[in-house]
Amino acid sequence: MATIEAPGAAGTNAADSAPSNERIYKDRLRKHKITVHLTQAAVLIVIFGGWQLLVGTDSTRIILFGAPSGIISQLVTWFRDGTALGPLWVQIVVTLEEALIGFFIGSALGIVSGIALGRIRFLAEVLGPFIKVLNSIPRIVLGSLFVLILGLGIESKILLVIVLVFFGVFFNAFQGVREVDRNFIANATILGASRWEVTRQVVLPSAFTWIIASLHVSFGFALIGAIVGEFIGGSQGLGQLIKNAQGTFNANGVWAAMVIMAIVALLAEFFIGKLEHRLLRWRPPQLGSLDSQASGL
Amino acid sequence: MSDNSARLFETRLADVDPAIELRGVTKRFTTPDGSAYTAIKEMDLRVEPGEFTAIVGPTGCGKSTSLTLISGLERPTAGTVEVHGQVVKNITPGVGFMFQTDAILPWKTVLDNVAMGPRFRGTARRPAEAKAKDWIRRVGLAGFEDRFPHQLSGGMRKRVALAQSLINEPAILLMDEPFSALDVQTRAIMSNELLHLWDETRPAVVFVTHDLEEAIALADKVVVMTAGPGGTVKATFQIDLPRPRVVQEIRFQQRFVDLYQQIWEALREEVDIAYSQTTVAAEKVA
Ligand SMILES: Nc1ncnc2c1ncn2[C@@H]1O[C@H](COP(=O)(O)OP(=O)(O)OP(=O)(O)O)[C@@H](O)[C@H]1O
Ligand SMILES: [Mg+2]
Numbered sequence: 001m002a003t004i005e006a007p008g009a010a011g012t013n014a015a016d017s018a019p020s021n022e023r024i025y026k027d028r029l030r031k032h033k034i035t036v037h038l039t040q041a042a043v044l045i046v047i048f049g050g051w052q053l054l055v056g057t058d059s060t061r062i063i064l065f066g067a068p069s070g071i072i073s074q075l076v077t078w079f080r081d082g083t084a085l086g087p088l089w090v091q092i093v094v095t096l097e098e099a100l101i102g103f104f105i106g107s108a109l110g111i112v113s114g115i116a117l118g119r120i121r122f123l124a125e126v127l128g129p130f131i132k133v134l135n136s137i138p139r140i141v142l143g144s145l146f147v148l149i150l151g152l153g154i155e156s157k158i159l160l161v162i163v164l165v166f167f168g169v170f171f172n173a174f175q176g177v178r179e180v181d182r183n184f185i186a187n188a189t190i191l192g193a194s195r196w197e198v199t200r201q202v203v204l205p206s207a208f209t210w211i212i213a214s215l216h217v218s219f220g221f222a223l224i225g226a227i228v229g230e231f232i233g234g235s236q237g238l239g240q241l242i243k244n245a246q247g248t249f250n251a252n253g254v255w256a257a258m259v260i261m262a263i264v265a266l267l268a269e270f271f272i273g274k275l276e277h278r279l280l281r282w283r284p285p286q287l288g289s290l291d292s293q294a295s296g297l
Numbered sequence: 298m299s300d301n302s303a304r305l306f307e308t309r310l311a312d313v314d315p316a317i318e319l320r321g322v323t324k325r326f327t328t329p330d331g332s333a334y335t336a337i338k339e340m341d342l343r344v345e346p347g348e349f350t351a352i353v354g355p356t357g358c359g360k361s362t363s364l365t366l367i368s369g370l371e372r373p374t375a376g377t378v379e380v381h382g383q384v385v386k387n388i389t390p391g392v393g394f395m396f397q398t399d400a401i402l403p404w405k406t407v408l409d410n411v412a413m414g415p416r417f418r419g420t421a422r423r424p425a426e427a428k429a430k431d432w433i434r435r436v437g438l439a440g441f442e443d444r445f446p447h448q449l450s451g452g453m454r455k456r457v458a459l460a461q462s463l464i465n466e467p468a469i470l471l472m473d474e475p476f477s478a479l480d481v482q483t484r485a486i487m488s489n490e491l492l493h494l495w496d497e498t499r500p501a502v503v504f505v506t507h508d509l510e511e512a513i514a515l516a517d518k519v520v521v522m523t524a525g526p527g528g529t530v531k532a533t534f535q536i537d538l539p540r541p542r543v544v545q546e547i548r549f550q551q552r553f554v555d556l557y558q559q560i561w562e563a564l565r566e567e568v569d570i571a572y573s574q575t576t577v578a579a580e581k582v583a
Binding site: 183184186188191197202206 | 368370393394400401402403405445447461462465
């Protein structure tokens with residue numbers, strides 16, 4: 001998340017002598033921000049208002065497309081009275097649990113094996129072709145297999161999430177290791193670092209810029225994995241909620257579940273951003289306004 | 298009796314092994330298209346303990362390559378590299394290296410960067426940091442311990458690199474154009490500081506530079522290399538200017554001017570050769 005500091009905010013106190021360009025500049029910045037926010041609000045109103053108007057009171061259209069008002073009332077009902085599958089929060093917790101556990105295991109495995117293969121040439125040569133083949137199969141299909149083997153509980157979903165998360169993180173970690181400045185490694189080696197110390201203190205921090213980038217995308221994959229897993233076979237969770245809504249021609253239900261997922265994804269994005277900020281605190285502040293890449297949803 | 302003294306004399310000689318000795322060293326690289334490129338060819342070089350040697354030569358003649366060979370980061374294709382009488386097989390122990398480009402770690406603070414050497418060599422955190430603080434003060438960076446490299450100026454980063462390589466008190470200090478990215482004033486200040494620090498611990502220094510004035514002002518000995526490919530030592534000049542020296546002022550001495558003319562004579566030819574090679578290559582491409 002980029003924080004924009006107003007230039008000259010620290011120190012310089014020219015304010016008393018001249019009414020200062022600084023204040024004019026700040027004013028302009030504030031106005032600019034307000035304009036941006038107003039425009040964003042207008043865009044939202046046009047989209048949702050247009051949607052509501054187009055659907056109108058036509059009942060088939062409402063069934064097929066849903067409507068903003070219907071989505072809101074669906075959310076309210078779910079929150080107040082619970083869903084057909086039980087309380088709403090249980091569904092959210094189940095899906096989150098699957099996504100988070102799978103995400104942590106998958107990224108940990110991805111980071112460890114990416115760095116191991118990046119550092120140990122022999123391993124990369126031996127395992128490289130296998131990983132390429134595994135990566136080329138459409139992994140989402142494995143979900144069916146996992147449900148068959150592990151049953152309808154959360155284990156099958158977690159495994160699917162792990163498989164989806166692993167490869168993205170793995171390839172980024174691997175690439176990150178290759179991109180490490182050779183000078184840094186040479187310098188640390190001369191200073192007396194062992195191979196392990198080089199990995200820990202030079203390779204890992206350097207590769208983290210790459211790894212973090214993949215974590216943003218991977219959390220999206222984790223949610224997809226959990227929901228698709230529930231879709232394929234499960235008894236609880238947001239995926240089941242969507243399946244249920246679809247089965248009862250409740251488009252509003254599908255949308256409402258999507259809204260919840262979006263909120264979860266944004267929250268996760270926020271925490272990963274925090275983590276990124278902490279771990280990459282050594283970097284010069286980055287320019288840029290788009291906080292995240294496609295999250296895969 | 299005479300027998301005995303002769304043997305004594307022998308052991309004395311063995312004690313003063315040169316700090317660095319290259320004998321007939323050739324280094325070939327495999328280029329991406331698979332052919333071999335000879336960076337240096339049959340190079341001989343001898344540096345005494347505590348001696349300050351400067352290497353000058355046209356770009357691409359193999360200056361950096363010879364330093365990586367001495368440090369043990371690379372192994373020669375032919376010939377031997379010895380440090381204190383030991384053939385270099387791995388990373389040379391007791392060596393410090395300031396690289397041509399910034400090599401301090403951007404994710405470590407100044408303090409952690411400087412403390413790295415002792416930490417890697419097994420010193421506990423507290424004493425390592427105390428030592429690092431002392432070196433940070435010596436290179437004039439007290440108060441900047443908690444900064445990250447990107448928060449420093451280029452000159453300050455070079456100071457960090459200097460402290461980082463000196464903290465291990467190397468018997469051999471390799472410096473690859475350490476100050477070439479700095480402005481003239483900072484460079485003169487850093488050169489003086491380097492001479493001062495060198496005087497304290499007296500490592501053998503190999504200092505690579507493009508700047509002949511800098512080489513003469515700093516060194517006991519200036520080595521001129523021939524143009525690449527297959528660069529080698531063309532000539533060696535002893536610099537008999539008195540120490541301590543003040544880098545900014547020494548260039549006005551008559552002896553300095555004489556030496557400069559003499560060495561430049563040798564260097565100019567090589568620079569011309571290197572230049573005509575690059576222009577020929579450029580014309581071929583065009
Ligand atoms: N790893 C490598 N692979 C292939 N060629 C190399 C490699 N390292 C160096 N060379 C080549 O060897 C030659 C000597 O390189 P070196 O870096 O030692 O030059 P240098 O004298 O330090 O030049 P400069 O003054 O520009 O730094 C160059 O032509 C370079 O292209
Ligand atoms: Mg060089």
